[in-house]
Amino acid sequence: xxxxxxxxxxxxxxxxxxxxxxxxxxxxxxxxxxxxxxxxxxxxxxxxxxxxxxxxxxxxxxxxxxxxxxxxxxxxxxxxxxxxxxxxxxxxxxxxxxxxxxxxxxxxxxxxxxxxxxxxxxxxxxxxxxxxxxxxxxxxxxxxxxxxxxxxxxxxxxxxxxxxxxxxxxxxxxxxxxxxxxxxxxxxxxxxxxxxxxxxxxxxxxxxxxxxxxxxxxxxxxxxxxxxxxxxxxxxxxxxxxxxxxxxxxxxxxxxxxxxxxxxxxxxxxxxxxxxxxxxxxxxxxxxxxxxxxxxxxxxxxxxxxxxxxxxxxxxxxxxxxxxxxxxxxxxxxxxxxxxxxxxxxxxxxxxxxxxxxxxxxxxxxxxxxxxxxxxxxxxxxxxxxxxxxx
Amino acid sequence: xxxxxxxxxxxxxxxxxxxxxxxxxxxxxxxxxxxxxxxxxxxxxxxxxxxxxxxxxxxxxxxxxxxxxxxxxxxxxxxxxxxxxxxxxxxxxxxxxxxxxxxxxxxxxxxxxxxxxxxxxxxxxxxxxxxxxxxxxxxxxxxxxxxxxxxxxxxxxxxxxxxxxxxxxxxxxxxxxxxxxxxxxxxxxxxxxxxxxxxxxxxxxxxxxxxxxxxxxxxxxxxxxxxxxxxxxxxxxxxxxxxxxxxxxxxxxxxxxxxxxxxxxxxxxxxxxxxxxxxxxxxxxxxxxxxxxx
Numbered sequence: 249x250x251x252x253x254x255x256x257x258x259x260x261x262x263x264x265x266x267x268x269x270x271x272x273x274x275x276x277x278x279x280x281x282x283x284x285x286x287x288x289x290x291x292x293x294x295x296x297x298x299x300x301x302x303x304x305x306x307x308x309x310x311x312x313x314x315x316x317x318x319x320x321x322x323x324x325x326x327x328x329x330x331x332x333x334x335x336x337x338x339x340x341x342x343x344x345x346x347x348x349x350x351x352x353x354x355x356x357x358x359x360x361x362x363x364x365x366x367x368x369x370x371x372x373x374x375x376x377x378x379x380x381x382x383x384x385x386x387x388x389x390x391x392x393x394x395x396x397x398x399x400x401x402x403x404x405x406x407x408x409x410x411x412x413x414x415x416x417x418x419x420x421x422x423x424x425x426x427x428x429x430x431x432x433x434x435x436x437x438x439x440x441x442x443x444x445x446x447x448x449x450x451x452x453x454x455x456x457x458x459x460x461x462x463x464x465x466x467x468x469x470x471x472x473x474x475x476x477x478x479x480x481x482x483x484x485x486x487x488x489x490x491x492x493x494x495x496x497x498x499x500x501x502x503x504x505x506x507x508x509x510x511x512x513x514x515x516x517x518x519x520x521x522x523x524x525x526x527x528x529x530x531x532x533x534x535x536x537x538x539x540x541x542x543x544x545x546x547x548x549x550x551x552x553x554x555x556x557x558x559x560x561x562x563x564x565x566x567x568x569x570x571x572x573x574x575x576x577x578x579x580x581x582x583x584x585x586x587x588x589x590x591x592x593x594x595x596x597x598x599x600x601x602x603x604x605x606x607x608x609x610x611x612x613x614x615x616x617x618x619x620x621x622x623x624x625x626x627x628x629x630x631x632x633x634x635x636x637x638x639x
Numbered sequence: 640x641x642x643x644x645x646x647x648x649x650x651x652x653x654x655x656x657x658x659x660x661x662x663x664x665x666x667x668x669x670x671x672x673x674x675x676x677x678x679x680x681x682x683x684x685x686x687x688x689x690x691x692x693x694x695x696x697x698x699x700x701x702x703x704x705x706x707x708x709x710x711x712x713x714x715x716x717x718x719x720x721x722x723x724x725x726x727x728x729x730x731x732x733x734x735x736x737x738x739x740x741x742x743x744x745x746x747x748x749x750x751x752x753x754x755x756x757x758x759x760x761x762x763x764x765x766x767x768x769x770x771x772x773x774x775x776x777x778x779x780x781x782x783x784x785x786x787x788x789x790x791x792x793x794x795x796x797x798x799x800x801x802x803x804x805x806x807x808x809x810x811x812x813x814x815x816x817x818x819x820x821x822x823x824x825x826x827x828x829x830x831x832x833x834x835x836x837x838x839x840x841x842x843x844x845x846x847x848x849x850x851x852x853x854x855x856x857x858x859x860x861x862x863x864x865x866x867x868x869x870x871x872x873x874x875x876x877x878x879x880x881x882x883x884x885x886x887x888x889x890x891x892x893x894x895x896x897x898x899x900x901x902x903x904x905x906x907x908x909x910x911x912x913x914x915x916x917x918x919x920x921x922x923x924x925x926x927x928x929x930x931x932x933x
Contacts, residue, residue, distance in 0.1 A: 304827050324831045331831045337824035341846035350842075355833025403832070 250315050250328075250406040250439050252278040252301060257310035259296055259463075270296040271307070272463040281437045283430075285454030287444055289486070293463035294443045295411055301441060302409050303327050314406060325355065330400035331409040334416065336392045338384035344371070344395050345380040351403045370402040390421045397429070401436065408433070408440040414449065426452060447487050451475065459483050472622040477615055481605040484530050484612070490563060492530045493577035495597075497607060499527050507575070508568025509548030514599040520614035526607035533563065534580040535601035535616075538593040547594040555587050562587065566595060691900035698897040713901035723902060726884035731909065733795050733880065734863040737802030741859055744803070745810030746852060750840065752811065753818035754826075764815070768808045779872045786873050795878045798870065802863035809862070810855045817851035818844070853920040860913055864906070881906055 259271040271293040278284045286294035299305040301312060303324040311318050319327055330351065339347050348367045352358050358366070371377045376394050384392055393413065400408055410429070414422045430453055433440050444450055450457050451471040459466040459474060459482070467479035471487075478484035484492045496504040496511065502518050504511040504527060511529060513521060521527055539547065549569035553576045556563040560583045565576040569592070579595070581587060604614035690698050692709040717723045752760060782801070783792070791797030821844060829839035845852070870880040885906060888899040914921075 302827075302831060304830065324827075325833045325835070329831060331828065333824045333828060335822055335824055337822065337828035339825065339828070339843050339847070341843075341849065350829070350834075351832035354829075354838070399832075409831075 251280050251313075252407060252439060252441070253311075253313040254297070254301070255311040255313065257297070257300060257307045257312065259293070259300060259305065260308045270463050271300065273310070274460075274463075274465045275310075276458060276465065276468055278439055278441065281439055283433050283440045283442065283453060283455045284458060285442045285444060285450045285456070286458045286460060287447060287450035287454075287486075288460035288466075289445060291462070292445075292460040294445075294458075294460050296463075297460070298409050298411055298441055298443050301407070302329055302331055328355075328406040329409055330403040330405040330407075331411065332396045332400050332413040334412040336384070336396040336413075336416075338392055338395055338399070340384055343381050343383055344376065344387075344398075347384065347395060348380075348399045348402045351399065355403070367402055370398050374398040374401070389417055390425075393417060393421075393425060397432070401432070405438065408438050410440065410442045412444055413442075415444075415446070422449075429453065448489060451487065457487075459486060461486075470622060476618055476622055478530075478603065478612055480612055481528065481530065481610040484603060484605065488532060490533050490578045490580075492532050492603075493536065494605075495529045495531075495577070496527065498525055504529055506568070507573055508571030509546075511546050511597065517599065517602070517604060517614055520604055522613075524606050524613055527613070528605045528607050529597070530603040530605060531597050531601060533578045535598060536577070536579040537596040537598065538564065538566075538579055538581060538587075539596055540593065542594045543596045546599075547596045550593050550595045552587060552589050552591045552593070555589060557583060559583050566593070568595075687900050687903055690896055691904045693897055695895075695897050698900065699894070713897040714905075716898060717901050717905065723881075723884055723905075726879050726881045727905065729795065729878055730864065730881040733798045733878065734802060734860060736795075737799045737806070737863050738856055738859050740799060741803045741806045741810050742852065742856060745807050745855070746814050746845075746848075749811045749814035750818050750844065753815045754823065764812070767811050770804060771808050775868050779868055782869065783872050792873060793875045793877045797873060798878050798880065801869050801873060802859075802866065805866065805869075806855075806859040806862055810859060813855050814848070814851055817848055821847050850920050853917040857913055857917055857921070861910055864910060 254274055254276050257271055257274045258269065260267040260269050262268050274293075274297060286297060288294045296305060300307050303319065303322060303326075307320070311320055313319065314327060324331075339350065342350065345367055348370065349363045352363045352366065367380075368377070371380055374394050374397060376391065376398055379387060379391060379395065384395065387395065393416075396413065400410075413429070414425050417425060426449060429442075442449075442453060444453075454471060456468060456470055457474050458468050461482050466486075467474055467483045469477070469479075474483055474487045478487065481494070485494070496506040498505050499513070499521055502513050502521075504513060506529070537543075538550070550566035551569055552564055553567050554565040556565070562581050562583050562585070564579045564581050564587055566579055567574070567576050600617040602614075603612055603616055605611065606613050689703075689707075691713050692711070693704070693707055694710050694712055697704055697707055698713075751757070752764065757763065786792040786797050789797075791800065825843050825847065826836070826839040829843045830836065834842060865882060866880065867882040867886060870883045871886070874880065874883065881902075885899060885902045888895045888902065
């Protein structure tokens, strides 16, 4: 187990002058045993950052530390890491058993019989004992994925690196494996770095998320912090599904001018806005309310464009009545409520649930109101839950 | 109601009959076509084999004698004639060595071209291919002069180089495409697992590339084995390849058909043996236990 520290890490690709910055001055620290998820859209530099930690890529600037050792000059071999690749990268010519023992043979002095024993017990744990004599080509996607995980676990490394390991599985299997990886990481307690572009995976798996965009660190925090206390507009829009709705562009006379309606800012909002002139309001779909008649002066008439029933809830795509553009925003409504296309409602944006962002910098200038401590990680939540019945 | 059922059954039955007839008709046609094609393909081979088994004087009769007493006379003559065995052994050694050498040079070259961003990579590849762009007859005389100058004329080593130069572009191009198809994450996985880059190549990539390597090996073998022109010009006595020896049965006055056929049959043998040995790998195809990134 180990701590990982990234210190001002920058990675440039290409020649001097016309280089592309893949990772831009990222600093962060992963605690021992932590499950950290790098999340961001494609091209955000999350995979590059992981490959830098793995030693498969060398950073252009900055330091990578495992525990207190600077590992900049060390290859993957010396870093004692195990990695699960998106395409699993199982050795096609070797059996499952050979795949799993390869790392132990290469990186340790372990005697043959001990290797065999370790492989057998790991295979049992992963439920792949009966596949040991098969070649990867004979396995299903889900089985290959298990073998890839087993190959990483059997090494008993300092750090697990997982590069979008679930993206080639079908939806059902993905959900199953998500839970399983969570459980494994929890049981083994190995520091794990997980890369994904899927914000659901990020939310459900990580102790902490590292949100990246264009190679720049956007926010580091627990899933709930990133969800409820987004550092900027990007994080607000990226975390959460469906995405947060954004309205407005500029503030005039303490009123936010939006396409099709106006939104008068409340006192706390005005304080946050201060001198900012160009401001955007963000509200999550589950916080917008649809009423038959206006609740307060900020409510505005909307017309339903599309309804997507999901069962217990429905996503209702609406457009403000007097709106110029074709853009819609989404409202999460009760699934049992009868809502049809072209129906009219009054949309209510509760001021306490709204975020405000500076349009120019994207920075969050006003957070929603909230109670509870969002800095608590899943593990800590679990621990406190374990303790509470007795106390 | 019962009558309805009966007519329904009858109808059903006749439909089934129709289907059966159609299926058997298709089967007959398919077998007919295959038989016909097999005849086209195998007849020359049969002709050659039968000619090699005919006694002298019968082999070249036209119309041929369809019924004759087979004899291994031609084969015995061949074996007793030391020159044929010498040429056969020459060819086996030279071609075998050239295949090993061309793989030793070509496979790592292809790997480097596939994995590293080299300056002028495209040009290097075209340059390698350009070695085969001129027709052999156009370069054979310059080669003769060069071989004389370098004391390679009529040497086995000279012929090995010649065969390597014939096959190197094939090996590099085919193997580069093959390595391109092997995901780089395999080597990365090996490196993370503690292997050095070289071990990653030898223990993971090369075994994964086996079908490709055996494919280019067999094709290189065949190309070198059947080469005649360079052997004709660049050898005289010491390093005569078996093709040249077979060719020698076509004299200016007469053709020794029986011996020619027997020697040709013997020439087929190594290719068949080689194919049988590597067939497993050729058939293995390209099943890499990895999912290609979409």
